[in-house]
Amino acid sequence: MSLLDVNGLTISYAALPEPVVDRLDLSMERGEALGLVGESGAGKTQTALAIMGLLTPHATVQGQVLFDGFALAGQTAKVLNRFRARRLAMVFQDPKQALNPYLPIGEQLKRVLLEHRIVDRRAARGRALELLRRVRLPDAERQYRSYPHQLSGGMRQRAMIALALACEPELLIADEPTTALDVTVQAQVLKLLKELRAQTGIGLLLITHDLGVVAENCERMLVMHRGRLLEQGSTRTVFRNPQQQRTKEMLAAAARLDHRPPERPPVSALPVLLVDRISVRFREAPSGWKRQGSRGVVGNVSFSLAPGETLGIVGESGCGKTSLARALVGLVAADTGSVCLSAEPLAARVADRAPEERRDLQMVFQDPVASLSPAMKVGSIIAEPVALHEPGLRRDERNDRVASALGRAGLDPSLLQRFPHELSGGQAQRVAISRALVLQPKVLICDEAVAALDGTVRRAILDLLAAEQRRSGLSLVFITHDLAVVRQISHRVLVMYMGGIAELADNENLFARPRHPYTRALLDAVPQADPERVPPALPIEGEVSTEGRPSGCPFHPRCAYAVARCREEVPALRQVDGVEVACHRAEELDLR
């Protein structure tokens, strides 16, 4: 008998015209790792919630969910609680919301253990600590007493896994367990899940939109699209020989690091954007007896951008890449350093810049829906910059501009009358791009502009930006945490670590021969959509320090190659074989 059997599962809501999950069949053997993939809205999470019996009462559920031969669907909470936690458990995408903010981690673990009578009161603490050590939480004794907000995202997800494993369930459902995490931390958490599976023989239903994660972690996979099962089979077979057109498209759009880098434009003498030793500090609010202090988030970053060039900026969250972007456009004022646009120095704040300077330097934000005013129609959103910068235009001329910008972004003119909430994520981002490009800027800064989008949509947006660049010679600064995106579109790449430049190299060089150990670690951590590839052992230990800057090289506590000098002396950014790198050992190390 299989461990989990789902037959004809249909989930519908009265408010929606179509069921969110439509006649889904799924079956899992004991100890198997099954990947459930699909784009957002495919019904993956709904399926998981239905199996756990966690759907809202509004949902109508039809079909069968058999766990070890026992029908779960339609049972009362009392019956389900004999299964939940004890035999099947779930890990959610956002551990911050899944953990109780008012209880220390250890207390939460103890409660689960006592509730299910796994151990008695005296043994609970010991068992909870053992679980925390098992998920490799560093300094388990301390984390036992810590509250969720005191832990980093990666540590919270480890704690969440410890909670799920507390009663030694037979099946673990992990819903996008690493989507909210940095790529390096993601690699650590996935490795942990792999090890736990090897130790305990627990079955894993891994829900993700990331084909790379499935390729590296699951033997079998199941592809969903709009609530329906598209295809299933062994991971290797599906990747090698996809049957459905939609699967083929998803695979084609999947993150890969072996794309050919784009052709570099002829380098002209005059850079369009010149950034010279820019630093951003955030003032911290004075609290209690503490005097008002400040914290450096970007330190001494310099780079130049040629016309028609794309510079990718990558780094883990908190490395200062968004602050850098906001300082470039003047949303936050840089404390020191200068930004020159076409050799003209810019004022620190956007309000003090000349209208043409504002026009020439535009930005696209991460969350497409949040970057459009909810109360304005698409037409007025795109028309606003035109009306402001060219007040002399007649109404029909302005409408022509808006329509042509919309057309270049690949959108239908019928969308002009829509409100932002009536658009899909991809459409909303195209509208945001149209608004930024309607003034024909020289430089466009994209801050995680495709991070919130599904694979195929992401690819279409990147193609759109590349086409616009070819057409108008636009320069792009593309900020992202996703190395596959950088590989696909940038000519040069800037790697940031704790506010500073770790490495600045052209695309080909960076991926073929990284000079900084941090770059190597980032590259190794990216899960690749290739089940044949043997993933590197463990790319990188630890997480970005939250307790102030380490002495010497900021990366040395996590660096496998650190020597005494790295702990004492801050490495300067210097040229090594045409690459700018901040590492003492850049010449001697071979990180290929």
Place this chain on the structure above:
Amino acid sequence: MRALPTAGALRQVTGGAAVRVSTGILLVITIAALVGPSLSSHDYFSMNLGERLEPPTLNDTRFFGTDDLGRDLFVRTMSGTRITLLVAIVASFVSLVLGVAYGAVAGYAGGKVDAFMMRIVDALYALPFIFLVILLMVAFERNFLLIFVAIGAINWLDMARIVRGQTLSLKEREFVAAARLIGVPPVVIVFRHIVPNLLGVVVVYITLTIPQAILVESFLSFLGLGIQEPRTSLGALVNGGISHMEGAPWVLLIPATLLAVILMSFNFLGDGLRDAVDPRLKAR
């Protein structure tokens, strides 16, 4: 998935029995207040001392009877309702315009300007308003306009605080950053990008301030400081009815009941709207 809470909330509003019933009641009362007096053969100020304190009857359209001066209570109640609703709506409008503009400007400007503007609000909060209104009424002529101004002046403070709080969070949103990058002037950002996105909260708050304004007006009229004879409001009618509570209870009960029904309907409507708007705010 994301659409679901909103859909649920909308269903709650359109389908919520309390909201539907209270909307219906308010409509009926408003229409009656507008057209009622013209249907009757009586007017609100003619006295007829021969027909004092008549009980309600269907004869001669004296549906609510007469008061101690023989004036027709049906017409007086309806025109009193008209004035009560008018005061409430005008006062809420004053608080809407003043409160939204003040709060949005303070919130968007931030820093010292915000601190200064909000300290003025705090100072006004500290004034004992009812006492002040009474003083105003005594010092100046008892003026119809003064009531509007006085009640509006109380309500806009709350509105300004609520709007400022919402503005503080809205101005960090990316669409405001995008507008700044385009070069939209700050005043335009406030009124084109921020204020329209506040409307949900504002509408809810207004439906909750209307009953508050009605109460203040009734209270003033009850004290004899509000609407002056021969004009009347529900509060003034209740005041007049008190002295005949034993002999002619309808003179008190009819306007008092109507006042209570109006207040409850507005409160239910406001609660319903708030429930509808809240989850949407969270989902965003």
